[in-house]
Structures are given as structure tokens and as C-alpha cells.
Amino acid sequence: MASTKMKIKKNKAGGHDVMVLAKHPMETGLRKDKKTGEKVPAHFIQTMDFALNGTVVSQANLGPGVSKNPLIGISLSGGKSGDTVSVSWTDNKGETGTTEKAIK
Template identity: 85%
Template sequence: MASTKMKIKKNKTGGRDVMVLAKHPMETGLRKDKKTGEKIPAHYIRTMDFAVNGAVVAQANLGAGVSKNPLIGMSMAGAKSGDTISATWTDNKGETGTVEKAVK
């Protein structure tokens, strides 16, 4: 599977705003291939876990209705300089992607 990217910015409250771009096809299983006419199998992200220093602090439940290459964002009040933030997604085929970044 393709890459996953993350950006972390300090927000006005002193916490961190985290944006994760997951390159993923996000197929519903309902669309047909224009050339063959056959249905394209479902392939979408089910969950994305956010962790600070290895401890999961939030989980996003996604599904087939989310667009291709989803951009998922959240705010973390407790993350500070020196911490490591990670995001891990798992799709309906069992594939995973992880991105990790140190907070500046």
C-alpha cells in the first residue's frame, strides 16, 4: 500500500493539531470498472488509531463512504515537545499503514 503522511502543528491552546493523509483507494464495492463492467471489490480503511508515546488516545471509525486518500485531523491537548505521535490505520483486507512523528 502507498504512503501515509502526518503534519503536527501547535494550536492556540498549547496542544497539537494532527493531520494524517492516508493514500488509499477507499473502494465501496459498489462501483463497476468502466472497461470490464465488473464490480471493483470493496477496499477501505475501517479504523485509524492515534497514539502518544505508544498509548492509544483516540480511534476514528471510518468506512466505505469516506473518499479516496482520506485526510483525517484531530486535536491533542496533552501532546508536548519531545512526545511521539503515531497514527495507524487498518483496512477491511487486513492491510495496515503507520506514520510516526516527533513533536517539536
């Protein structure tokens, strides 16, 4: 459902910066629906795995305190041109999203 986008840029240290934009409501479970007055149930991304050529190199842990449509950035130092970076996330309702891209 949700679309996930990724951008890979070279950084000054000679590695790459990976930016991931996931479309997600990131509900905290504290917000109230203005019309009904009921609490909107929590719905947020919990883990986001970053893999380089299929090996997970790091995992971001997200909670309700992260803004909606989270933009997460990490740096990779071991990537070469042609390597694939893949990202997969899972939220507290078990929904998942993935995207992958090759380093230019």
C-alpha cells in the same frame, strides 16, 4: 505499500492538531469498472489509531463514505515537545500502514 504522511501543528487552544494523509483507494464496493462492467470490490480503511507516546488516545472509524486518500485530523491537548505521535491504520483486507513523528 501505501505511504502515510503526518503533520503536527500547534492550535489556538494550546494543544496540537494532527493531520494524517493516508494513500488509499477507499473503494465503496458500489462502483463499476467501466471496461468490464463488474463491480470493483470494496477496499477501505476501517480503523485508524492515534497514539501519544505509545498509548492509544483515540481511534477514527472510517467507512466507504470517506474520500479516497483520506485526510484525517484530530486534536491533542496532552502533547509536549519531544513526544511521539504514532498513527496506524487497518483496512478491510487486513492491510496496514503506520507512521510516527515527534512533536516539535
